[in-house]
Amino acid sequence: MHNKIKMQAKDVDFFYGKNQALKNVNLDVYANRVTAMIGPSGCGKSTFIRLFNRMNELVPHTALCGKIFLDDLEINNPSVDPVDIRRRVGMVFQKPNPFPKSIFENISYGLKVNGIKDKAFIGQKVEDSLKRAVIWGEVKDRLHDSALKLSGGQQQRLCIARCLAVETEVILFDEPCASLDPISTAKIEELILELKKDYTIIIVTHNMQQAARVSDYTGFFLLGELVEFGKTQDMFTAPRNKKTEDYITGRFG
Amino acid sequence: MAYRRIKEQAYKWIFTILAFSSLFFLVGIVIVLFKEGTPIFQKIGFLKFIFGRKWYPTYNPPDFGILPLILGSLWVTVGASLVCIPLGVGSALYLNEIAGFKQRQFLKPVIELLASIPSVVYGFFGLVVVTPFLQRLFNLPTGMTALNASLILGLMATPTVCSIAEDALSYVPHSFREASFAVGADRWQTLTRVVIPAAGSGISTGIILGMSRAIGETMTVLMVAGGAAVIPGTFLEPVRPMTAAIAAEMGEAPMGGSHYHALFAIALILFLITFVFNIIAEIVSRRFRIKLGLNG
Numbered sequence: 028m029h030n031k032i033k034m035q036a037k038d039v040d041f042f043y044g045k046n047q048a049l050k051n052v053n054l055d056v057y058a059n060r061v062t063a064m065i066g067p068s069g070c071g072k073s074t075f076i077r078l079f080n081r082m083n084e085l086v087p088h089t090a091l092c093g094k095i096f097l098d099d100l101e102i103n104n105p106s107v108d109p110v111d112i113r114r115r116v117g118m119v120f121q122k123p124n125p126f127p128k129s130i131f132e133n134i135s136y137g138l139k140v141n142g143i144k145d146k147a148f149i150g151q152k153v154e155d156s157l158k159r160a161v162i163w164g165e166v167k168d169r170l171h172d173s174a175l176k177l178s179g180g181q182q183q184r185l186c187i188a189r190c191l192a193v194e195t196e197v198i199l200f201d202e203p204c205a206s207l208d209p210i211s212t213a214k215i216e217e218l219i220l221e222l223k224k225d226y227t228i229i230i231v232t233h234n235m236q237q238a239a240r241v242s243d244y245t246g247f248f249l250l251g252e253l254v255e256f257g258k259t260q261d262m263f264t265a266p267r268n269k270k271t272e273d274y275i276t277g278r279f280g
Numbered sequence: 281m282a283y284r285r286i287k288e289q290a291y292k293w294i295f296t297i298l299a300f301s302s303l304f305f306l307v308g309i310v311i312v313l314f315k316e317g318t319p320i321f322q323k324i325g326f327l328k329f330i331f332g333r334k335w336y337p338t339y340n341p342p343d344f345g346i347l348p349l350i351l352g353s354l355w356v357t358v359g360a361s362l363v364c365i366p367l368g369v370g371s372a373l374y375l376n377e378i379a380g381f382k383q384r385q386f387l388k389p390v391i392e393l394l395a396s397i398p399s400v401v402y403g404f405f406g407l408v409v410v411t412p413f414l415q416r417l418f419n420l421p422t423g424m425t426a427l428n429a430s431l432i433l434g435l436m437a438t439p440t441v442c443s444i445a446e447d448a449l450s451y452v453p454h455s456f457r458e459a460s461f462a463v464g465a466d467r468w469q470t471l472t473r474v475v476i477p478a479a480g481s482g483i484s485t486g487i488i489l490g491m492s493r494a495i496g497e498t499m500t501v502l503m504v505a506g507g508a509a510v511i512p513g514t515f516l517e518p519v520r521p522m523t524a525a526i527a528a529e530m531g532e533a534p535m536g537g538s539h540y541h542a543l544f545a546i547a548l549i550l551f552l553i554t555f556v557f558n559i560i561a562e563i564v565s566r567r568f569r570i571k572l573g574l575n576g
Contacts (some may be wrong), residue, residue, distance in 0.1 A: 085461065087381070114464035124455035127478050127572060129353050137463030140473070186459070 030057035033227040034079055034116075034197060039093035040246040040253075041074055041083070048074045049250045051069050052093075056197075058243075061219060061228045063242035063259065065235060067274070070248040072231045073121075076199045079229065081109040097197070114141060117195035121202040123182035125174035125189075130157075130166050133174045133185055152192050160188035161218055180211025187218065198222065200230040204237065210272040216241050235275060247271045309491075313551060316544035320344060323538060329545060335509040335520075337529065337539040340516070345544045348511045350549070352519035355512050356429040356505060360494040363434020365487055368441025376449040377471060388446065395439035400542055403503030406432040411504060418516055424506035427515040432500050437490035444489060448482020449475060451572060481568035485561045492557035496550065498523035522546050 030194040034056040041049035043246060049071045056062050056079075064072035066151050077083045078095050081102065095103045102112045126131050134153040139202055143149060153170070157163040162184040166177070174185055183203060200219065202213040232238050238245050239259060247257040247268075255260060255271045273279055321329060326343055332345015371391060375384050405427055415423035452475050460470040476483070506518020506529065507515075526543050533539040 044321065080462065082458065082462065085458065109461075110464050110466050113462055118458075118462040120455060120458060120462075122455060124453070124459045126456060126459060126474055136460070136465075136473070140460075140465040140469045189459070189463060 030060060033058040033098065034054065034229075035096040036075070036078070036094070036095075039075075040079065041071070041078065041092075042090040043074075043086070044088045047138065047249050050241040050243045052178065052251075052253045054246055054253055054256055056227060056229055058227050059223055059225075061223050061230060061241050062244045063238035064229070064246050064248060065233075065238050066248035067279070068233070071251040072248045073201055073245075074231050075248065076201060076231050077118075078103070079197065079199055080113050080118050082113075082118065084109060106226055114193060116197040116199060117190035117193060118199040119183070119186050119203050120171075121191055121205045122185050123179055123206070125177070125182050125185050129171045130174050130177070131170040134189050134192045136215060137189055141193060156188040156192040157185075159222075159263055160184045160193050161214065162188060178211075180207050180214065180237065183211065183215060184206060185217065187215070187222075191222075192217065195226070197227045197229065200228065200232075201231060202231050205233065212237070217244040225279075235263075247274060249274070273277065297412040310551070313544060313548040316541060317548040318541075318545070319540060320541040320545045323541075329542070330549070330572075333511060336526070336534040336544060337533070342538065345444065346522070346525075346542075346546055346549075348509045349520055349522045349525050349546060351511055352505065353523070353550075355426045355515065355519055356433055356501060357491055357495045358519055359426060359430025359515060360433035360437055361487065361491050362399065364429055364437040364441050364490050364494070367434065368438045368490060369445050369488065370485060371438070371442045372445035372449060372486075373471070375446050377467075377475075379459050380532065388443070391439050391442050393439075393442075394435070399497060399499040400438055400503070402432050403500040406500060406504035414516075421517055422481070422506060423516060424504050424518055425516050426505065426512055426519045427520070428502045429505035429519065432504055433494040433497055436497060437494045440493055441486045441490040444486030445479070445483040448479040448568065451482065452478045453572065471564065478572060479568075481564045485565040485568065488557055488564065492554050492561070495521075495557070496523065496554050504525050522550050523570065526550075 032055045036052050036054045039049055039052040040047060052075060064076060074083065078091065079097075079102075083089050083091070091103055094101050097112065097115060100107065101251050103162060127134070134156050135149050138149050138152055152162065154167075155262045157166060161182065162181060165181060166185075174182065177185060187198075187203075190252055204215055209216065216237065219230065222228060230238075230242065245259045245262045247254045247262070247270075249270055255266060255268045258265070262271065263275060266275060292414055313439075318434045324332075329344055329346060330350070331342065331347050333347050334343035334345045335348050336343040367546035371387075375388055375391075379387060407424075410428050410431060412426060413423065414420065414428055456474050457470055465473070502524040503520055503523045505524055507520050507524060508518040509520040509525065512519045526546055529539065530543055533543055
């Protein structure tokens, strides 16, 4: 493990009201690698990645102890503006959530809220992002149609393109294929492997085969604890922990 | 077995009849309006009735031009919307975006309670509080003016606007906001560029229904609008909206006479106006549901 560390969680505890959702989690996310979080429902893996762009702050009555770093910046420090973090750490959600706007506007939105006004630049950026998300060919003739007319898989790639347009450094995928068919899933997985050349990627998934296929590192969560973390290859062939082995081999979950 | 089947049939018929009875009454009312209202059109002509500038129904010979009444209604409705749109939409935004859960639980019913105050109470309030206030403020011969009616009607329509607008805002899926925050938008940008446009047609529905309420309101305008059937020049003059004219004059109009038919014709036109308002509201709100993918 000699890669550069891009993001880091240090001694993280997280609470929903009085419920402790995460217990003393320590984890390093390596630059230009795909890090997968696996574990049964309710184990805290989604809660965990939502800490990396401070998305949990939108949920009332939550509390975080510990530190999250993006490079050397402690992002959960109160002096840091969450807006600045989200411009560097993008997110793709479980359910595709395009805005009820046109395809073009969905992509240009992120640029506009970040103060970019140059129309030629925006147009070029929209095209580039859609191309990178491998959806350009399907939408180039109807950029001004509503994004809601696209299929679920297309919508999800559109959401990825929306994320790419703002040029984040990290992309968080929160079960991006949970509501997609196998073909769309394959497309998204391919895309993730392509994107890791330029981005650091963290993905939450329910699907162990998916974690095995796309990730370089895997963390296994159980009841709010990070049970095991390591190279995906090692974890899936020789898990160190008995619980990890049981989960991976399908004995529970 | 037979008994159960009879019972089921009976229930089915009872509810069918109940459901269709409102349609029956609607049709009945429309028929009566047409039957009693149209004779005046035949007598003096439709256009002359609508665009006539003089309303002197009891003079000899009488003048049946309802333009002053239509304009009276229009003025107070426009005035009311200037009050109820900022008040209603503003409080909806506050409730949905800024107020905490507990505040919303408390405030929303309170605002909706405004709608349950009888209109005569609003009228009374306008008469004893707003009228002397306006009279002194603008140094007027009377405080019973289009402005007074606008203020009170606007207040009355506010709960309608607020309630529907707040519903529309709360129907905007949370995932839209999350998506917006996730690309680095701040709260204000999320609100103005995602949430409000997404809820826009729902908010418009609320505004249209609020205006529809204002234009159809009778008791309040009867009490505070001043009642002068002349084309208003400013908001500080008395007006006589269509509803007030009907309510005030129906008692003194001889049944079956021209004045009587003219009042029915005013009611018919009022009905058509509110009908159009409600249809627009329905179309807009359907578009809103489709836009958000809620259903057709």
